[in-house]
Amino acid sequence: IHDNGYVTLPGVEFFVNEAPKTTQWTLQNNTVYATTAELDKGMPFNGPPEVDAGPDVRTDKPTVCLAGTVRDDGRTAKPLTVRWEVLEGAGTVTFRDPASPQTEADFSPPGDYLLRLVADDGELWLSDLVAVHVLPPGVSVAAAWEFNKPLDKEGWTEVNTGTQLREWTHPLWSAWSAISHPVKYVAGGYYLVAVENSPDAHLLSGDNLSVDLIGRKTIKLRFQNHTPATRMRFRFTTEADPAWQDANSKTFDVTPNDNGPHDYTVDMSTVPGWTGRLKQLRLDLATGAELSGTCRLDYLWISN
Ligand SMILES: [Ca+2]
Ligand SMILES: [Ca+2]
Incomplete structure (x- = not known):
């Protein structure tokens, strides 16, 4: 690994040798950066967009305001594109603006829907999921546990x-x-x-x-x-x-x-x-x- 020519994947900050008996390497002519902020300044690589599809939704109304957010470091020449996708669903989802992280969407019929918000900066893309539960009219939820955040048992x-x-x-x-x-x-x-x-x-x-x-x-x-x-x-x-x-x-x-x-x-x-x-x-x-x-x-x- 020389001249800082090895770049870890976005989000991976450490490189660990998991097979020390079968693998070896040497380091030559690399610049050492004390912090990730200094590394980012010295070697400004493009990072993937940050995507949050918003909190899970439970409602008895067929029209839902989706509250996603997307951010990017803007280090690619291409514009950031955003799209909503339906991964699972009881029926049809119609997005008012499928290219906006914040948009209204119509769900028909009532049921469980799983949506994905994708943000793509032209080189890298990331996505986040949101569950939308459209309940029959008049049904309201007093407490819910969705288990949609990795490793979060929500108290259970x-x-x-x-x-x-x-x-x-x-x-x-x-x-x-x-x-x-x-x-x-x-x-x-x-x-x-x-x-x-x-x-x-x-x-x-x-x-x-x-x-x-x-x-x-x-x-x-x-x-x-x-x-x-x-x-x-x-x-x-x-x-x-x-x-x-x-x-x-x-x-x-x-x-x-x-x-x-x-x-x-x-x-x-x-x-x-x-x-x-x-x-x-x-x-x-x-x-x-x-x-x-x-x-x-x-x-x-x-x-x-
Ligand atoms: Ca980027
Ligand atoms: Ca779940």
Whole structure:
């Protein structure tokens, strides 16, 4: 690597040798920059546009104001171009101005839509996703968890999943040994959890949610159940009734070994304790029998 001729990809600031036994290199005649700001001044490379597609939208109106933002360093001769794309959707999306990060768009029919905002400076492009949920008229959401930011569990945790860290030791080459970590993270718009031989695997929300349950009788969730379970269960505590009790629960049917996500609407109005202010919510993936498999939770919300 000489004359600073090696350029890392945008966003990658360090170059690490992950294979020291099989790779080596030398450094010659490179200028050392103490900070990334000095490097940027000394070697002004074009950076990709910064794109933010705006917060996720839940509304019962068919017309939505999309609030994206785009910025670029302007280091290419070509103009910055912006476009909206529909990745998934229940129907048609009509953008008033598909080349503007801030625009109104019409969604028909109601349902879940996943949009992508792309910004391209002529050399590099980046994109960001936004979920738009157009609800039936009159439906409003009191609390929602979308799991659309990578690694952000939005206060939820997985409990008693039964999974373990596994290590494979190569008999000759220690560098070829591997460690397998249990799956329990948010990526690609989903909260993914692996379960292994656990009778009590569950997802637990943050505590002290303080969600007003008056008139909010529905839990809606969209997820893929890739386990043999045919039933799952919500349990909850409220501010008036903060201890976990069997009565404060609702079991619902799920599709076992599902190859894709399904929508579930759970009617909580049949549970007398579902009133006042919600303190904590848990989703029992396993309900007493040992369970193995994976679950991919797309979103979960509480509505009227
Ligand atoms: Ca640029
Ligand atoms: Ca999601």
